[in-house]
Amino acid sequence: MAAALDRSLKMGMAGGGPRAFIGDVHRRAALLDGGVELVAGAFSSSPRKSRAKGRELGLDPARVYASLEALVAGELARPAGERVDFVSIVTPNHLHFAMARSLLAAGIHVVCEKPMTFDAAEARRLRKLVAQAGCVFALTHNYTGYPMVKLARDLVRSGELGRVRKVVAEYHQGWLATPLERTGMKQARWRTDPRQSGAAGSVGDIGTHAANLAEYVTGQRITAVAADINAFVTRRKLDDDAGVLLRFDGGARGLLSASQVAVGEENGLSLRVYGERGGLRWRQEAPNTLQATSLDGPQQTWSRGQDHVAARSPAAARATRLPSGHPEGFIEAFANVYANVCDTLRARLRGADPDPLALDYPTVDDGLHGMLFIEAVVASARSREKWTRLPRS
Amino acid sequence: MAAALDRSLKMGMAGGGPRAFIGDVHRRAALLDGGVELVAGAFSSSPRKSRAKGRELGLDPARVYASLEALVAGELARPAGERVDFVSIVTPNHLHFAMARSLLAAGIHVVCEKPMTFDAAEARRLRKLVAQAGCVFALTHNYTGYPMVKLARDLVRSGELGRVRKVVAEYHQGWLATPLERTGMKQARWRTDPRQSGAAGSVGDIGTHAANLAEYVTGQRITAVAADINAFVTRRKLDDDAGVLLRFDGGARGLLSASQVAVGEENGLSLRVYGERGGLRWRQEAPNTLQATSLDGPQQTWSRGQDHVAARSPAAARATRLPSGHPEGFIEAFANVYANVCDTLRARLRGADPDPLALDYPTVDDGLHGMLFIEAVVASARSREKWTRLPRS
């Protein structure tokens, strides 16, 4: 992780004001490896709150803006080389598209929270805008940043498991088991509000992570779903729980369970993959190991940082900062998305081709696919047909 | 577990010849607590094999029979009081019904392996025969014999979790990941043969256990399924994998995954139940503990044999032979089914009412429900309709 840093990249942030959660994560993740400075922000639609956050972070007040539009205008007004290189969008979903459009129009690279947009139509439009702008656009499906997820993908890719047959993806949380949104809790409020979140609640917020993780590791795309979604908490307008049967384009079958009412579960994302000759299990809450099984021989526990992991997965090695036994966590995985985005940006700034391993971050295509997944799950849940196919992205 | 034993119960066995697996388990389970003798058997359709097994077990050769019919005739010919009290049927599925019918007709109590019959029609007929005969008929859904499963049920019953919302039941094995049935391996052969197993493979063999476990713990019955079943191994005639969405009569929703091609999984039956106020997790491979969660407070691990377990679940205490920390396993759980069946039989022999806790074993109703589940899953997998309802049992 010690690539030469040509110059420090300048980061801006949209969203992430006081009481936000994910904004701080983006900031710590982006800054973890050095070579990135947070220089500008439009942290809140409240100018007062935006300024407060800017002060907390020690930013130049001139670069703390009251809106994304002001940020774009203000930064463009600065000399080239002093402007933000990229902006991270960490607002609720309904704001992503317009913000991304403005940034791309100004030639500013974008890192965006998931789900990518309010609906699939916006996602298709955004994909075109990214292509036209020629900018880097990265989506923070951060869980694929974990080294052991990369090892899992590489073991599948290398044929270790044979053809993948069965996939079980889960993302269970319990924090919305009660009507928390009616207590005024901000995180709960927007996630359960269809005007801010879009067509889905838990399916969009966490189901897309599970689906993305399954696709990343197996290298197969979900083609059809049979879904049952539920809003268990009274008067909740969006789903807080979902069960989905999956079919993949490579012949795998699967189940996906997402829940935000699974009392006592914290951030229980997990994946199991079974192929003809082997199996893999990974749990986000114990992310430094990967379990592997084979037709014969003892079960294996691979551990991040070991030489034999590096030998099988250069991507895992690249995403590793500490020796085995020294736990890396959520921020480091998140930072691995940023590290690859930033290495890609630095290569572009140098006019060079990025290291192919640096291109290993979620893109606008993944974002569009996620939106198609959300809409297919919601449609399936309303349908009397067994299977609902995802349109081609 | 030290109830006075009025007299030793006499056990017979149908099936369980050389190379069989489950017959030995039934015998050890039945005999574990004393007060039961194995006195007769029709261990194989091959008279030679049946005799060989009888010799191995030290049985009186006169009571080792070449067929179930011969066993019934031979035992009825003995003086009352010397006959078998009950017979355990441990053959492949297609033989269960006829054998049970013969036994019931002779007034012999029956313990039967699952799935109960070849199809649901036979199951309905069997239910009538049991009612007519007035005999005890028990089905070895042995996993509900585990004390911590009984604790789980009692915690749900007592309202600890509030209304149950979500259920995830899994049963993953890997032993059929290759075409083992084509190597001549007996266990694999009959399980993958529709003429012996019936309409389903993995769904019948292990899916019914998972479904039964979910129903036992939640106290809710599955009412509808949306299923995808697969035969991943080439030329296999029955499913070796299934994914099923579940709806329950008490409002719970769920997922059930059963697989016999999950490479590296051994006997991975597990259940998670989430209610309004709490959650439970149990894994068959670590059966002596139960994880419990609540809306607040640390996660709890309840451990078999502790006083606080007994206080919450007399059924768990009754099913416990050893202090906590002294692992009990598969045979003990199996023995708990037998212990309750035998206590019920002893009470009947005494003309007394059995302890209500002794009636806690799976019955012909559970067996019929299991057959309806199998047929609904198979029908759903073929249907274009999202949901397939189970008929009322």
Added chain:
Amino acid sequence: MAAALDRSLKMGMAGGGPRAFIGDVHRRAALLDGGVELVAGAFSSSPRKSRAKGRELGLDPARVYASLEALVAGELARPAGERVDFVSIVTPNHLHFAMARSLLAAGIHVVCEKPMTFDAAEARRLRKLVAQAGCVFALTHNYTGYPMVKLARDLVRSGELGRVRKVVAEYHQGWLATPLERTGMKQARWRTDPRQSGAAGSVGDIGTHAANLAEYVTGQRITAVAADINAFVTRRKLDDDAGVLLRFDGGARGLLSASQVAVGEENGLSLRVYGERGGLRWRQEAPNTLQATSLDGPQQTWSRGQDHVAARSPAAARATRLPSGHPEGFIEAFANVYANVCDTLRARLRGADPDPLALDYPTVDDGLHGMLFIEAVVASARSREKWTRLPRS
């Protein structure tokens, strides 16, 4: 486990009356595999209690005795071939020697609870008596009956780990954290009474198991100890906790921790062994797996019942009744001691040499070594010298 049973072995029991714990375990263990009948007992020094236990077990009242001496006399008075073949001694420690002496004098084989005797002097005398009598004498260090412990030993023996360097043996329980002996609880009372237990409390009751396990797996004998023993509960007369540094005759060094005041621990026996090239970890509370590590490569989890376990350890395979994933527990491990003892007895009754694998049960030599360990630990705890050597057994 399906050896032909020439004739049923006849078992007697000394001790194990009402409210006893380990007597029932011995009975279930001895009977688990068939081919053994419990026919006689002197269950209690109270004739009334002995009779009550005999009735509970359905024994012939004529063979329920008021004392061990009466049992010996009564059985010898029976025709050869109808007498007990062996007697299991399951009383408090102070009675073991005299009982074993009587049985051996009568030519009756003995299975004896540990620690073997009241003190090392008795143990030396007993060793001579066993040699003179030519009887089988087995000590129930039952934990070495677990298949995965046998696999561990066989991996060490085969040189998989290289020379063993470091051993960490623990046995932590919490049940004596309060003065339970003053509540009248029988199990606590005799274990904390120096007149019944001998020189040590926890060191004798559980420390000897941990020491025996370490020696069994490493194949090295403990030669010297540096010990600190404690009686944390007020007015307790024997140790309830111990920390011991160990030196072994093969050059290994180790630590042994035994405690009966480790609140919340149930039956926490565990062993870790580190050699030049590999390591092993085993926990009694999860006995069906063994963790193995090597200088490179992922950590491995070996699982009882797998083919690759059988290939490395015929002793583990022989001690296995169920397929992997079907948990075996404490009773099965205990039964493995009995199975080997009984196979040895059957071979002797046939005039044949026993299968060498059948000789894998703890003997009077192990018992003597255990007593020397106890006395060395107690002496060390009182000594100002760093190291106390164990005398040669």
Added chain:
Amino acid sequence: MAAALDRSLKMGMAGGGPRAFIGDVHRRAALLDGGVELVAGAFSSSPRKSRAKGRELGLDPARVYASLEALVAGELARPAGERVDFVSIVTPNHLHFAMARSLLAAGIHVVCEKPMTFDAAEARRLRKLVAQAGCVFALTHNYTGYPMVKLARDLVRSGELGRVRKVVAEYHQGWLATPLERTGMKQARWRTDPRQSGAAGSVGDIGTHAANLAEYVTGQRITAVAADINAFVTRRKLDDDAGVLLRFDGGARGLLSASQVAVGEENGLSLRVYGERGGLRWRQEAPNTLQATSLDGPQQTWSRGQDHVAARSPAAARATRLPSGHPEGFIEAFANVYANVCDTLRARLRGADPDPLALDYPTVDDGLHGMLFIEAVVASARSREKWTRLPRS
């Protein structure tokens, strides 16, 4: 963690050149929360290597020095307010004292790696120098930075466990199981060289962490040791393994095992504490949870980030950046030491009293105690006396 940052603190570093491990950890940890800038360094005794590291980190070349003395001189030559506020010493042990002395003499605050000095004599002198200088001196016993360690301490402090009786501290690694120092591997070389490490190898490198952890959580100081230390690898000059019996000033007894030849162990630091009414278990490799037991009731798993953790331990809450289920790891724990040091420094710069919770970092007193521990263990290992007392610090 969002305290107002008056001004950014300026950090310097001594050591941490190319191929170093812990220097990068210090830098990431110090910078994780914002409000700290790395501005100066003497990264290596090789001026070339020091400059290379400075370039990699994007430092002003004028503030990249060839020695600590040059750093002190160079920084003192800068205007007040532009100098380094503190310097982190991350060199091998033998250099700590002289560097710390120079910094303190210049009024520069110090963060220092452990073990604190080359020997206890230096440690006593350093303690005086710290007192005279009036500077902050912090030692990176980083493992006490983990929130769940702070919860453990606070549960003990609050009397939850009653009087602590028994402590088991372990720190097992396997990386030195082979003569790695003879391959030229830098980390191995200096750790096994008595001229750089001092009197002890594994005891100083990791044993001191385990001892510090035990003392931090129990609130008791180790007063005497009985030790056996070993150098298992041929020709190794310092211990690579140790077993130690412990006595504490509050009456607790304990065992400490440290090993760097425990093949397959990665960074296996763990602690178990048993008191009269409860027990605690914590493992560094799964640092986000703490197991707690009581005389009755289920075992509990406390999880970092939960409200009930915060309620019992404000120190744990303060040391928490992410919600439960979002793993925090080694860097975050390390950062918690820095966060408290920096908050203390900021308070001093403002002329205010620091938050008492900010004073929760290891001090020169802990460092001296650690050196006394090392020397006592080494002396005990050579002694024929059972117990070696630690001198009063």
